[in-house]
Amino acid sequence: MATHPVHFDLSPPPLHTARLVCSLASGKTLFLAPGFAEAQPGGGCLLHGRPPQAALLRVRDLTVQLATDTGAAIPVVEAVSFDIAAGEAVGILGESGCGKTTTALALLRLLPPGGKIVRGSIEFAGRELVTSGERELEKIRGAEISLIFQEPGIALHPMRRVGDQVGEVIHAHRGWNWKRCREEAATALAQVFSGEISRISEAYPHQLSGGQRQRVLIAQALACRPALVIADEPTASLDATTQAEILALIKDLKLRLGVALLLISHNPAILAGLADRILVMYSGRVVEEGPLERVYRAPLHPYTKGLLASMPRGASESPAAGKGKLPAISGSPPDPARLPPGCPFEPRCPDRLAICTTRGPAEVQPEAARRVWCFKYGG
Amino acid sequence: MAAEQTSPEVASTLLRVKGLRKFYEQRRWLSRRRFVVPAVDGVDLAIARGTTLALVGESGSGKSTLARCLVRLEEPTAGEIWYDGKNLLLLSRAELRAIQAHIQLIFQDPAAALNPRLTALEIVVEPLLVQGRGTRRERRERGLALMEQVGLLSQWAERPAAEFSGGQRQRLAIARALALEPRLLILDEALSALDLSVQAQIVNLLLELQVSRGLTYLYITHDLSLVGHLADEMAVMQRGRIVERASAPELLRHPQHAHTRALVAAVPRVEAFTSGQVAP
C-alpha cells in the first residue's frame, strides 16, 4: 500500500510536547508530535516509532560510581551513551544490578549520598545537566523531566491527601495560588482515572490500592506536561490485571500527549508494547541497542539472546506447550566491586572468544541504527 | 472423625483440603459490631504425589492465607486438611511436629526470609538443629551436600547471607527447605521477586528436584507466565473461593471462568512487534 508521507518541519524543534493538529480528509483530527506521523490516503495516520528529530536528551559516556560503607567506590554505570528524541519511547532492559535505575537517577542528578557522576555529559534541550546547579535542576525535575519511582506504596507521602500531592508538584513549578493548583491537579488526575475523581483526590495513599497509587504517580509525573517521562519499573509489585491496566494507560498517554518516554524494566514483555527502541544493559554497560522489534526478533548480543530465551513461554506469542525446562543463562552477574578486566558477560557467555578476557568490547554498528558491544561483531 | 483415612484413591493424593475456611474477625473497642472477613471461604483441593498444582489469584484472593493454614502458621476456622492420609487438624503435638518436616514453605522475599547475619551453612542446617537430627559433623556434611544440590558453591558456606544475591538467597531458602527431606514444598510467590534469568534457573532447579526427589509442589502466584512451565494442574482463586480448576495446559489455552480469562489476558505478551498502528 502506497503511503504519502507528510512531514512537519519545525525548526528549531520545540522543547515541550508539540501539539500539531492534523486535519485529515476523513475529517478526523489528531494531535501529533513532530515527525511522528505519516498521513495515509483515505484518512488515518501511520505513526512512526522513530521521528527523525534532533535529540531531546543526549547522554554521552555517563559513568557513575557509588560509595560503599567502607568508602570504596564501585562503578555502577560505565560509559553509557544514548539519545532520546522528542516523542520517542526508549526502553532500558536489564536485570538487578545492571545500573538501569542508577542511570535514571543520574539523569536528574538524584543519586543517593555517596553517588557521583565521575564523567560524561547529559545534555537536555541544549543544557548540560551534569554541571547544572541545584536550583536549575529543581526547575527541570517534574516540569521538563519527570521520574516515576519504582514502588507506588512508598513513593507518596503517607499523611497528605493525594490531590494535594499532585497539586504540590504544580505549585512548585507554576507558582499559581493553591486553588488553581488544586483544579489543575484534578485535571491531571482525570487523565489517569476514569469516573469520579473527587473521592480519589481526597483520599490518603493508604486508602488506595496499588494500582490506584501508581496512577497517582503517573498523574504527578504528567501534571506539568514534561517533555520526557522516566518510568522505573512502573508495574513492579502490582497484580497481573492491574499491571495490564497500567501498561495500557501508559501507552494511551504516550500516544495522546506525545511525551518522550524512558521506560525501565527487567521484563522484555513489558517493554514490548511501549518502547520503540531499546537499550540492553548488563553490569553497568549498554551491551546492545536498536529498534525494539529488530532486537527481539534477531538479538545480537549473547546476553540479549539468553535473556529473551529465558522468558517464560506463557508470555510469548504461543501459550505454554507444557511443563518443562526453560533455557537459562548459567551463572550469576558479576560483583561490581570485583569486575574482571574483559567483557563482564564473558564468564557466562556461550560464544566467548579468547579476546573477550583481555579488554571490554568497543561499540560496533553491524546494521543501520543498531549498536552492539561484542567481539563477535568486531570491536 | 477418625484421624486416619486410607483408601486406594487416597494413596496417590498427597494433600487434600476439604471445605477449608479461615475467617478474620475485627472488633471495634466498645462496640457491638463485628466485621467478619472471610479470607478463605470453603476451599477444596487435592494434589497428587509428585505433581505440581498452581494456585493462581490476585492479592486479596486468600491464596497466601491458605498456604499459611496448610503449614499451621494460621489455624483454620473450619475444614479438613489431609496429608498422606492423616488429618492434620486432629494430630497431637508430637505427631504434628513429625509431619511438619514434610511440608515446607518458601516465601517471596528471599531477603526477608533469611537471617542476614547467619552464614549460608548455618541457614541450611538450622532445621536439622531445631529438630535435633544428627551430630554436628553429620549436619555439616548434609548442609554442604544440599548447597551443592541447589547450585551453590561449597566455598560460600561461611559467607553471611547478606552477601548473596536475590537468586542465590532463594536457592539457600530451597536448600534449607530440603534439609528435612520434605515431600511437599509450598512456593508462595517464590519466583515473583526474581529477575528473568534467575527465575529460569530456579525453575529448572525446581523441576530437577521434583524428578530426582519425587517432590510435590504447590505453586502460589498471581503471575501466570510461569505456570505453564511448572504446573500439571491449575486452580484459580478469587475472594476466598476456587472458581475454576483443570489441568494447566487446558486452563491456559481455554479458560472458561471470567476471572481466569482476565488473568490469562493480563499476562504481558511480546506482541508481533508492531509499535502503534492506529486504524482509520
Add this chain to the structure above:
Amino acid sequence: MRFLAGRLLHGLFLLFGVSVLSFLFVALAPGSFLDEMRLSPQISPETVGALRAQYGLDRPLPVRYARWVRSVLRGELGFSFAYNTPAAPLLRVRARNTLVLTGSATLLAWATAIPIGVWAAARKGRVVDQLTTASATALLAVPDLLLALGLLLLAVRTGWFPTGGMVSLGFEALGFGAKVKDAARHLTLPVVTLVVGTLPVLVKHVRAALIEVLDSAFLRAARGHGIPRRRLLFRYALPAAANPLISLFGFSVGALLSTSLLVEVVMSWPGLGPLLLEAILARDLYLVIGAVMFSTVFLLAGNLLADVLLYANDPRIRTGER
C-alpha cells in the same frame, strides 16, 4: 470523638488508680502527723488521742479513703494538718505556679529543639551536625541538680537574676509592664535549668526522626518532582517525622514535671515541689496525695494532648478506626 471519649475514660481510670495507690503508700508509710506531738512531753496522750479522732486518723483505711473522695468531690481536696485548712486553696496556688514553670519550659524546650534538630539533620555528617551531637551528649551528662546550683551561683555572683521566689516583695505595687518584667526575671533561671536539662534528649530525637524521614522514598520522589528544599523540609519531612516526636512530647511532659519538682525546691520556686517535700516530711497525708494527684493530672493532660496531636497528624491513625 469516640477516640477522645475513650482516652478521657482511660485517664479517669488512671487517676483513680493513682489515688488509691498513693493513698495506700502514704497511709501505710511508718509515722504519722501526730508523731512529733506524741513525743513532746507537754502534750498529753489524751489530747493526741482526741486529735487523732478529730482528724479521722483512727479510722480504717477504706473509710478514710472514702472520706477523702467525698472531700474531693466537695472541692476541698482533703484537709491539711500542718496548715490547718482545707488542702484545696494551697494546692491550687502551688499547682498553678508549677504549671507556669513546666509549661514555659516545655514550650521553650521544644521551640529550641526543633529548629536545632532540623538544622543538624539537614546537614547530617557535616561539622555542624557533629558539633551539635557532641554538645548534646556533653550536656546530657550534666546532672540537673548541678545545673540548678550552678545557675544559682551565677545569680548570686552577678546579681542579674533573683535567687528565688516567683515575684519580688512589693510586686503588687508595680505597674503592669514592671510586673511582667519582674515575673520574667524570676522565671528565667528555673526555666533555663529545665530547658537545658531536657534539650539534649529532644534534639537528638528530633534529629534522628528527621534523618530517618529524609531517607525515605516519598521524600526522594518529592525531590524528584522538583519540590524546593525548604518546602520539602517543612511540609514533607517534618509532618512525617512528627509521629515519634509527638509521642516523645507526651513523655517529655512527664519528665519535665519530675525534674521541675526538684528544681523548684532548689530554686525556691513556690510550686508543688517544695509543698510536696514539706508535706512528706510532716506526714501531712492529704496534702501529699493532693499534690501527687495534681501532678498526675498534668501528666495525663500532656499525654492526652499528645494523643490528640497524633490523631490529628496521622490520617492512618484516624482511618484506622474504621
